[in-house]
Amino acid sequence: MNDLLVVEGLQQIFGGRDRTHAVDGVSFRIPAEPTIISLVGESGSGKSTIARIILGLLHPTAGRVLYEGTDIFTRDRKWNRKFRGEVQAVFQDPYSVYNPVYKADRVLKLVIRKFGLAKTKAEAEMLMDEALRAVDLRPEEVLGRHPHQLSGGQRQRLMLARVYLMRPRLIIADEPVSMIDAGMRASFLNILLDFRETHGISTLFITHDLSTAMYLGGEIIVLYQGRIMERGQTRGVMDDPQHPYAQLLISSIPTPDPRRRWEEDLSAGPLAEAGAGISSGRDRCLFAERCPAVMEKCWGARPHLQAVDVDDAAETSRHVACYLYS
Amino acid sequence: MPALLEIRGLSAGLQGRRSVTQVVSNVDLDVHAGEILGIVGESGCGKSTLATAIMRLLVPPQVLQSGSMTLRPGDGKAYDLLDLPENELRQLRWRHLSYIPQGSMNSLNPVLRVGRQMTDTLIQHGLSQDEAQERSIAALELVNLEPRLTDSYPHELSGGMRQRVIIASAVSMRPALIVADELTTALDVVTQRQILQELAGIRDELGATILIITHDMGVVAQIADRVAVMYAGKIAELGRVNGLFEAPLHPYSQGLIGSIPRGGGQRVQGLPGEAPSPWNYPNGCRFHPRCPHVFAPCSEQAPALLSPGNGRWTACHLYDPEVASNE
Numbered sequence: 001m002n003d004l005l006v007v008e009g010l011q012q013i014f015g016g017r018d019r020t021h022a023v024d025g026v027s028f029r030i031p032a033e034p035t036i037i038s039l040v041g042e043s044g045s046g047k048s049t050i051a052r053i054i055l056g057l058l059h060p061t062a063g064r065v066l067y068e069g070t071d072i073f074t075r076d077r078k079w080n081r082k083f084r085g086e087v088q089a090v091f092q093d094p095y096s097v098y099n100p101v102y103k104a105d106r107v108l109k110l111v112i113r114k115f116g117l118a119k120t121k122a123e124a125e126m127l128m129d130e131a132l133r134a135v136d137l138r139p140e141e142v143l144g145r146h147p148h149q150l151s152g153g154q155r156q157r158l159m160l161a162r163v164y165l166m167r168p169r170l171i172i173a174d175e176p177v178s179m180i181d182a183g184m185r186a187s188f189l190n191i192l193l194d195f196r197e198t199h200g201i202s203t204l205f206i207t208h209d210l211s212t213a214m215y216l217g218g219e220i221i222v223l224y225q226g227r228i229m230e231r232g233q234t235r236g237v238m239d240d241p242q243h244p245y246a247q248l249l250i251s252s253i254p255t256p257d258p259r260r261r262w263e264e265d266l267s268a269g270p271l272a273e274a275g276a277g278i279s280s281g282r283d284r285c286l287f288a289e290r291c292p293a294v295m296e297k298c299w300g301a302r303p304h305l306q307a308v309d310v311d312d313a314a315e316t317s318r319h320v321a322c323y324l325y326s
Numbered sequence: 327m328p329a330l331l332e333i334r335g336l337s338a339g340l341q342g343r344r345s346v347t348q349v350v351s352n353v354d355l356d357v358h359a360g361e362i363l364g365i366v367g368e369s370g371c372g373k374s375t376l377a378t379a380i381m382r383l384l385v386p387p388q389v390l391q392s393g394s395m396t397l398r399p400g401d402g403k404a405y406d407l408l409d410l411p412e413n414e415l416r417q418l419r420w421r422h423l424s425y426i427p428q429g430s431m432n433s434l435n436p437v438l439r440v441g442r443q444m445t446d447t448l449i450q451h452g453l454s455q456d457e458a459q460e461r462s463i464a465a466l467e468l469v470n471l472e473p474r475l476t477d478s479y480p481h482e483l484s485g486g487m488r489q490r491v492i493i494a495s496a497v498s499m500r501p502a503l504i505v506a507d508e509l510t511t512a513l514d515v516v517t518q519r520q521i522l523q524e525l526a527g528i529r530d531e532l533g534a535t536i537l538i539i540t541h542d543m544g545v546v547a548q549i550a551d552r553v554a555v556m557y558a559g560k561i562a563e564l565g566r567v568n569g570l571f572e573a574p575l576h577p578y579s580q581g582l583i584g585s586i587p588r589g590g591g592q593r594v595q596g597l598p599g600e601a602p603s604p605w606n607y608p609n610g611c612r613f614h615p616r617c618p619h620v621f622a623p624c625s626e627q628a629p630a631l632l633s634p635g636n637g638r639w640t641a642c643h644l645y646d647p648e649v650a651s652n653e
Contacts, residue, residue: 042514043485151600152369181368182541183597186585190593208514211544215587215594238589252519254544256586258567261548266516267470267523 002069004169004202005030005054010063012049012226021282022049023060024226030170034200036192038213038234041223042249047206050223051174054204055089085115088168092175094155098147104155105143107162108132117165131161135191153184160191164199171195171203177212189215210253214238219317222246225286228305232318242308242320245287285322297323328398329356330535331380331503336393338372338379340604346389349375349604351559353393354631357503359400362529362536364550364567366543366582368601372559373539374428377507380537381425382407382415397423399502421451424496426506428539431489434480441476444495451499465494468531469524486517493525500532507539522549543586547571552637555579558602558612561631565638575640577617611643623649 012023023046030037041047052058054065056072065072067083075083091097098104108128111117118124132139135157142150142158150158156176163171173192177185189212195201207213213220213234220234222243230243241247251262285291285298305321333355339348350372357363367373378384380395395407399422410418419425427433435443441462448458463473469490480488489509496504509525510518526549529536540546546553546567553570555563555578563576574580581597588594599616602608608615614624623643631641643649 042516153600181601182543183368183582183585183601185596186587186594187596189587190596193593210515211589212587214589217589217591235589235591248516252515254515254518254522254542254548256543256547256571256583258547258571262519262523265523265527266520267527 002032003029003066004032004068005204006066006069007050007054008064008066010050010053010065011061012046012053012058013061021226022046023053024282026050026063026223026226026228028221028228028231030202030204034196034202036196036203036205036216036218038205038207038216038218038220039223040207040210040213040220040249042208044225045223046226047208047223048174049226051089051172051204051206055087055172056083085166086169088163088166088171090156090159090163090171090173090176092178094152094159094179095147097159098155100147102146104145104147104150104158107158108165111162111165115166127165128161131164132158134164134194135160136187137161151181151184153180153188156180156184156188157191160188160195163201164195167199168201171201172206173203174206175208176205178207178209185212186215192216210238210250211256222249227286227302228319228321229287230318230320230322231305232310233315236310236312236315236318240310240312242310242318242325243287243322244291244293244324248290293324295323327359328404330359330398330400331355331357331537332394332396332398333357333380334394336376336379336395337391338375338384339389339391341387341389346391347604348391348607349388349559350379351607353561355554355561355564357535357537359502359535360529360533361551362526362538362549364538364540364546364553365556366540366546366553367556368541368582370601370603371556372604373556374507375559376556377425377505377537377539378427380407380505381419381423382410383425397503399423417451420447420496420499420501422501423503424499424501424505426492426496426504426509428508428511430492431485431512434488434491436480438479439476440478440480440483440491444476444491444498447495448498461498462494465498466491468497468528469494469521486513486521489513489517489521490524493521493528497528497532497534501534503535503537504528505537505539508541509538510545511540511542518545519548525549543571543583555582558607559604560612560641561639562613562642563638563640564631565636565640569636569638575634575638575645576613576642577619577644578613579640581616581618611641619644623652 006029008027010023010026014020039047053060112124118127129139137157177188192203217234220237221231222229224245230246241250283302285303288294288298303321303323305319308318308320308325310318336353338350339346365373397405444462445458471490510521550567553567554561557578563579574583585596610625610627611629614620629641629643631639633639634645
């Protein structure tokens, strides 16, 4: 089966004198069958830039994005319209996506009108009703209200109702739960899981919060300074990360369980912060200066992603960009 | 031993044209010397208002309505925080009581070197230039920053480093109590872990007491000794972290802990409904409209914060023998 989306050698360089390599040679694919893929990384890892490129909001410096085999930047008007309908975005800030002077349900009405989803008013109302119920909103909670009268969780779910109306094949969700309350987070994530299971909608879930990625399962891609360090099945990577960066990242999750506290005290260690020593070029492992297992070789050339066998034989998709495994 | 900070019946709100809308209602809390106490709750639960009230830094329209707060910083004296005149309060802050407000890593003055900003505060508290310099450097070392950083400007530092400078500044007078509001919220997980571990180190080294305000249950579980769960301006439950996370008593804490996404493919349900805003706090128990265990008295009578033993406290009629026996 052909892949739904293919990202090939994506590179995004910003700025003039101090050039920033926001995305540096990233390739991955989203299969045609419904999946959830989490793109995780710290700030500056390039995850949001990748989302913006896939949505067609940003032209990459190099590389390409293929949707059903067609390059998203060389497309005609008709194709463009289809792509816009089939790939939907949910952004981080549930406050800024709404126009405060209009009622919140306008986001649903506009979609119904622009994409001709309903013939009559009654049909439109039925559709809206169904979409709201699909995201656990009671229609009377949101219809006729202005955005400021809704909570962040309600606004974010209303965006999902809009997405639901479109029945896209792929949702690009960029930090969708980072601004909504803990109690509401699980319900939002459950909707994404339902979308995949019942409606065959895939999600590319972009987050800095590894616990939400863990909850969603599926596959995970760990980014660091614009490059993929490790990828594989989420559960496998979380339980048994191979790349030293993935190990550091995953062991630093503040697990909400006081019996499983952080073991090693990192506070007195080498100043382990991204970007602490960007100076010595990029043809090397970018994690070298923070890596506890650093070798001579790591400074010499960029390690490429390659398949690595892990203990769990059922997991066949693990790839790691680290000389420890070559 | 009396508590380091004793809060009794504290209420604070927002002054409107005609009346005050209460945000924090009747909070009783003892903060013990040397502990890390986490205050958790969702946005709008009043946790930051409580922190600001403790610092007596509420600004209009925020008003302090009633209550008392006594600080015993270990110098043999007891300070009535609500009764102190502003000039004495200013001396008390930073010396005995320091505050790291939310987003403070972005509050450094961009045109002054970091060292100058740290020493300025200390000089205000009567230290000489040399003493202030020495103290600043010692404080930077506590958070694993190099002394040469005093010559940097804030924009030359990463977010994590700026947050460390703020922490160093807050502990440079070796205060008895540090109140930190959403200390690591904007930081990456690895940096967050390092800073929280540094904070725990500061507690051990200086014997300080730390009050952490956060929305993140993970942060509390990792470094707090005790936790107070706030809901709609009140403390719903208070206890040691292990017990509270293992077997939360209050239905709200149960929902909050139960809705944490975990791995392993098991689905969790979110808390149904929305938290009320101060303008429409329900009567009786403020959680009752969302509570799965709601029964008759919940909508009429506000539950008191009672202890069923083991240092646990909860404000829920389910655990009040008097209410339960009437049913």
